[in-house]
Amino acid sequence: MAPSQKTAKPSQPAGKDIRAFFGGSQKSSQKTPNATPSAAVGSNDKSAIEISDDDDMPPVKQTSSSKSTPKPPTDVQAKPKPSAAPRKSAPPALKPMDVDSDGEPAAKKRKKPAALLSSDEEDTPPKKKPAAGGSKPEPRLSKVKDDDDFDDDDEPTPAPKFGGPKNTLVLSSDEDEDDEPPKKPVAGGSKPKPRLSKSKKDDTSSDDEEPAPKKPVAKAKSKPRLSKSKKDDDFIASSDDEEPAPKKPAAKAKAGPSKLPDKAKNATAKEPAKPKFNYAARAAGPVAPGSKDVPDGEENCLAGLAFVFTGELSSFSREEAVDIAKRFGGRVVGSPSSKTDYVVLGDNAGPSKLAAIKKHHLATLNEDQFLHLIATRKGTGKLDEKTLKKMQKDKEAIETAAKEMEKREKKAGSKTVDPSSQLWTTRYAPQNIKEICGNKGQVEKLQEWLKDWPKSVKSGFKKPGKNGMNVYRAVLITGPPGIGKTTSAHMVAKLEGFTPIELNASDARSKKLVENGMNVNNTSLDGYIGGSRERDGVMITDRTVLIMDEVDGMSSGDRGGVGALNAMIKKSKVPIICIANDRGAQKLKPLIQNSFSLPFQRPQANFIRSRIMTIAFKEKMQIPANVIDQLVAGSQSDIRQVLNMLSTWRLSSNTMTFDEGKTLAKMNEKYTIMNPFEITSKMMGPYMFSATSRESLGDKMELYFQDHAFMPLFIQENYLKTEPARLRNYDGPMKQVKYLELMDKAASSISDGDLVDALIHGPEQHWSLMPLHAVCSTVRPASFLYGMGAHFGGANSISFPQWLGQNSKQTKLSRALSDVQIRMRLKVSGDKSEIRQSYIPALFPHIVKPLMEVGASVVEDVIEKMDEYYLTKEDWDTIVELGLDDKKDDLVLKKISTATKTTLTKKYNGSEHPIPFYKASDLGKAPKKLGGGPAPDIEDAFEFDEPVDDVSDDDKKDADDISKDKLIKAPKKKAAPKKAAAKTKK
């Protein structure tokens, strides 16, 4: 094997020579070289052809690929890396496979050739099919004949070498395998020498050879086999390497777990070779995603180990690798320290991490070793004592907690509802301050405030107390949902001996109700007569606390509620706890001033974990800690949601694996709305389209639908700002060519998108085309140019689409231009664009240039010229503003002195000018518009529906009247100026 590998490289040059040698014969035998794209390409093809007798397949591929892509890249890709990798790594794995190739492959082989046939048929002339068909039916006998036939065929028909013969050859070779080796040489047919040499070798290993040709065609994982022993095969393999990289690793993966050690050595040997750090490459994701399987390691086999990942692994994205480590119980930390057990190194590892590894003398693993570790490490047994003890302790704690819970339940059981009928969230609500997950400090503060309440009342809320809280009569708790705000409030109240009265969004809380209900103003005798000092079955005493839950949910139905609440807070003799989600909400502004703000944070996962574990234990569910972490992370620390998920899960199963946990969390994922900037950066970022991305096309389109009006604009604005991940294999000028190619594809796709957009928003309104628009305008352009860029370390940040601003500028100027045009219309026949393109440049030297060059003295001439065309001062401004290049408005205006400008304005306003017509809007319409009824009060507009209608009706009537008036008046007024104009003309 070893020798063959070495010889493989030399064989290429040799191939060329041989090719030259054969060149003549080939040509002579084949009149028209069907597939000879270019001379450069030819060299590759030929060498391949000659050396590998039996398989015409590889050359074919080459030719086809070389046709589509310019040559250089193939060279670059193929030679250095790929060929080397498979050779080194594959051999060990291959041997065993060789053995079974006789037996099991037979079936496979059968199938593959069929595939080959079909694919080839597309390219090749019809002729071949018959030949191929012929060979199939009666394999053995015909084979020798076939070969002869081929030769015959070859001679007369040109195409054969590349196309036709292949089929037949492949076919025949298949049969050969089944039958007898010797035929192969014959099958090789047309090529004399190499075959012979091979055939000798082949006798023994013929089986192997045969499958080889097929595989490259099928582009399957079988490549490693090819590289086995023979020169020819090696060569084939290397030629195949020109195909995209991913396949090679695939081959590796197959051999995967079992052969790990060998590979690993090779791999490690290779790794250090790459010193330079390439951020772009890293961001672009793994080279050969999905090429390796994750071994079935023992449960928790990595427990107690701390991992650090750095660099880009070849077949897993970082995210996936971290998942794998976690799944097997490992801990993943961000940066290496002395406590780290292993550092998993990938390509382009971060320099700082490498330094840390050296410093702490950490053990490093490469990808394969990492997988190997998983496959071989025995689980918990190997754990060191400390971790074992810790786990034990944790377990005990959980068990005791669970027991306690049970006890409590039993005690309570007699007087309250059967706990099994309660929701988990109620059943397992914390009963004492210890049980609350997270926000301990805040809860304690709240508790102290309540404890000090009587004192505070006595002192008239003058003494701030330890936390400075005692001057407030109310506390405002804010924080995301599901982290125990309401629970804490209730519990604290109970612990401090207060009776909570809760008003939440299910209660109407309008001004009136808040005032009367609480009898704030003490205006009603209700309380005495109706006995309504009792609320929710509780007497309002000085040991009552009012919990206003979901304050930000006070909606239009609760009009004035917040104000009333605020008023109440100012006088209250009873502590008030307000709870809301969003502290920044506009509605809460007044409350914030009068209450102490107590923001609650999302608790960290480890706070929640033990609590959930306890509950799970109590419910007799077996859920490992890492799964719970997963759930917690997935729900963003929403304890309530985790409990709900678990209680649902409990209905069907008692256990949950890591993957199940992950999908469950994913299913319950909260739908987040992102802004266009985030979407753009996600869309164009390096991960969305990387091979490891799990987003489906639908997911990507979903991003477009988050903001379908803006996304296309954002993409168009920013699509050129990335460093495309697709270019990472290119360098130098080739990279630029490829870059422009990608840009071209993206730009033309955006152009397609606009056409679709025109159909959607055009007169026909084909809204059903929106998915197509999503793909054309957003997904497809991004798929070409995704990569590092804004928000991912690139230079250009994502910017807001200019189109919007520019478009409105265009509309504005175009309106101004049509004003100019219509004024000039009495003299000029041209339309708007003629005015812009011909007249404005022609008028410029008459009405603007003199002002720039001479100054105020020519103002009168300029005004005269303007009058000639009925241009006003505004039109003059427009003309200046429409200038471009060296006539750009700011340049021009800079050159006109302020004195000149003021003289122009003064003189123009001071004299009379002919007016071609009055604009409709000038005819007193504008004032009426302003005076057309008072602008509707916003408050009113929101409040009542009917008044709004009335107002708008009035407006409409007004508008109608105005337009009529104007039409009547307009002609009258017009007539006068018209005459004036006529006079001045003559």
Place this chain on the structure above:
Amino acid sequence: MSLWVDKFRPRALDDLHYHQGLSARLKSLAASGDFPHMLFYGPSGAGKKTRVTCTLRQLFGAGVEKLKIDQRVFLSPSKRKIEVNIVQSNFHIEITPSEAGNYDRVVIQELLKEIAQTQQVDLNAKQRFKVVIINEADSLSRDAQAALRRTMEKYMSNMRIILCANSTSRLIAPIKSRCLLMRVAAPSDEEMQTVLSYVARRAYFDLPPEAAQEIIKDSGGNLRKAILVLEALKMQSPDLSGPLTIAKPDWETYCQKVAVLIVTEQTPARVMEIRAKFYELLSHCIPPTVILKTIAEAVVSQVDETLKAEIMHWAAFYEVRMRIGSKKIFHLEAWVVKVMSLYKVRLFLEF
């Protein structure tokens, strides 16, 4: 003092300097009393409007030159107000429905019906019908054109329509079949020469033939442009002798610069730079097709022979898309990227 283009514009059919055959036909049509709907088409600066006005004068007399301008407000179905400027005399009315953008149909329907349903009141009028001139007819939406169809037949007794367009290709066939097509071709070089020297004579100076040739070459068949350039030149160098440099309009030099940008560097940063320039051009009311055409011509003049055809092919390709689509800049940019890509590949292969 008006510019010469306007000052020396011919006012009667007899005064026209070229297309005599056309003038004669118009004259006899005006005299026949059986005046049809007409469609004048031809490049801008060829004299369509001048001929239309002359014809009107032939039909109605000098009265048609008493123009007044009016601004009408129409309500779109969605209650949006659309302002449209109307130029009219006692005998004719002239509208540019494309001012109303997508709502041109409303303008056509309401305005035409209103005019068509009232008869000529002036008993002294030479003709019993009024004439409606529709400018920029080729930018009428299909709906608006459809709205014209029946009106043109039904109200034939009260109204004749004269359409003015640059090309007939965007007009629907039913409209074309209802009109008498009048092609006003761009004047030939000799014809332009006559007109220019006529203008010079009227302005009391002599135009050297070389200067005239220079101007004609620059104007590309656009007589309006030629006369404006002549006047500008005259202002610049009063004797019009020696080597003349014709100052290009601002937007044209700007487009040239963009072309240079395309040829000198092909990078994403350059594309964004060009995008900014495109926005500048578009927002300053240079029509996108003009931009594309000017730049494409400039680029073609700077590249290798073999690339020219391809560049023009893609320019045409994206111009069509521009007309169909709504956001012009997308297509302009796609074209630029395409050209850059082609150009880069060519450079690469040369290596």
